[in-house]
Amino acid sequence: MKYKQLTENERYMLSALRKQGLSVPQIANALGRHRTTIWREVKRNSCWSIDGAYRPPIAQRRIRVRRRKSRSGIKLTESDFILVRVLLGYEWSPEQISGFLKRHGHKCVSHESIYQYIWRDKAAGGELWQCLRQSLKRRRKRYKAYDSRGRLADKRHISERPKPVEDRQEIGHWEIDTVIGHGTKDCIVTLVERATGYLLIGKLPDRTTASLNKATIRLIKNSPLPIKTITADNGTEFHQYKEIEKRAKVLFYFATPHHSWERGSNENANGLIRQYLPKRTSMKEVTQQQCEAIERRLNSRPRKRFGFKTPWEMKNDYA
CATH class of the missing domain: 1.10.10 (Arc Repressor Mutant, subunit A)
Incomplete structure (x- = not known):
């Protein structure tokens, strides 16, 4: 197997997961990497001469210096x-x-x-x-506290998902989330297909379960790909998920609270959307047409994990 170094985003995620106390095998699984790659990265780029901590900016700087030293001297015009x-x-x-x-x-x-x-x-x-996209924001520290979100009876935990869903072996398995704006109750709902990265976006007038369900059912009915399962976080806007299951014939699964890496496809897609709708942007004036324009932009953008094919091409490959 050919070794590929971590990307800058993966280095920040590695650091965040280490701070949460995850082991190297757990981090490797969350990032979709071999555990040897994670061991090598930590061993090679930690600040051993200071305190042994792993700092993504320093690690990234070291990588760039090494690459400059190993350049083949190709002249670009x-x-x-x-x-x-x-x-x-x-x-x-x-x-x-x-x-x-x-x-x-x-x-x-x-x-x-x-x-x-x-x-x-x-x-x-x-x-x-x-x-260029916005640089990663510093995350505030999370302290242990009682989590009362998502206390719903009969909801399916993400661990109950079938193996083909986990391994992205077939299409039709999606992740859902809401992206909020600034100063208003308006927001958007995003659906990302796990195997192809294909994205759907719907405009919401608020984060109520009624608005969420109405927009989600519309997106499901208009989707060019099948939707068999949906994985959500534990936000209260998903508390009436059984209505979506009944009307759209899908199954909902729920991630563990504060385990954002369990919905990595959706987290990544939301980060890409923030390039067009930054966090301090009000979504009051955002229209469904604008949401669909962002969809087209992102679905036609090549992705490294697909060999730089676009989600649109991946969708057509499965068609």
Whole structure:
């Protein structure tokens, strides 16, 4: 098996999971990586000379330094970045652009070279840097407390999901969540298919169970892919899930409270949506048409885990 280094996002997730007390095998399972990869990352990039702690910014900086030292000396010209500039305009990440170019036989431009090009452009007064996604926000510490969310009778725990759902072996198994705006009760509901990454977005006037159910049932009926199961968190907006099960013929499962990695596809998709709807943005004026435009953008963006195919292509492969 060919070894692939962790991405920057994975390093931040690794650090967060270590702080929660998870073991290396548990972290490896949450990230979909081999445990040896996690051991190697921690051993190689922890601050052993200080306190032995693992710090993602320092680890990422060390990786970039090592890559610069090992560069093959390939010279890139301005013409090599013409397509890069176009794809940045579509809010693709440097890694997605690099993978796309490689997949389609274009001249290989590493994501690190694209980042350096962006920073040089910014220093010269350019605006390419504005196409990059927001950096990860610092997370507040979570303290142990009684969790009263999701105390529903008869709900199915995520551990009861069939093995094909866990292994993403078939289509039709989705994850659901709501994304809230600032200053109003308006929000959106997102559905992500686990095997293809295909995304659906619906506008909600509020986070009530009635609004959530109505929008979710509409999305299910209009979905181009089958919807057999849905995995949710323990938010109160999902308390009337049995109505959706009855009307849409699906099964609901619920993740463990505060275990966001159990719904990794949805967490990742919500992070991508925040590029278009930042946290301080009011969603009062957001329309369903705008939600569908964001859908199209993200469903046509290549993903590393699919060999830089898009969710749209993955959907068609299963059709």
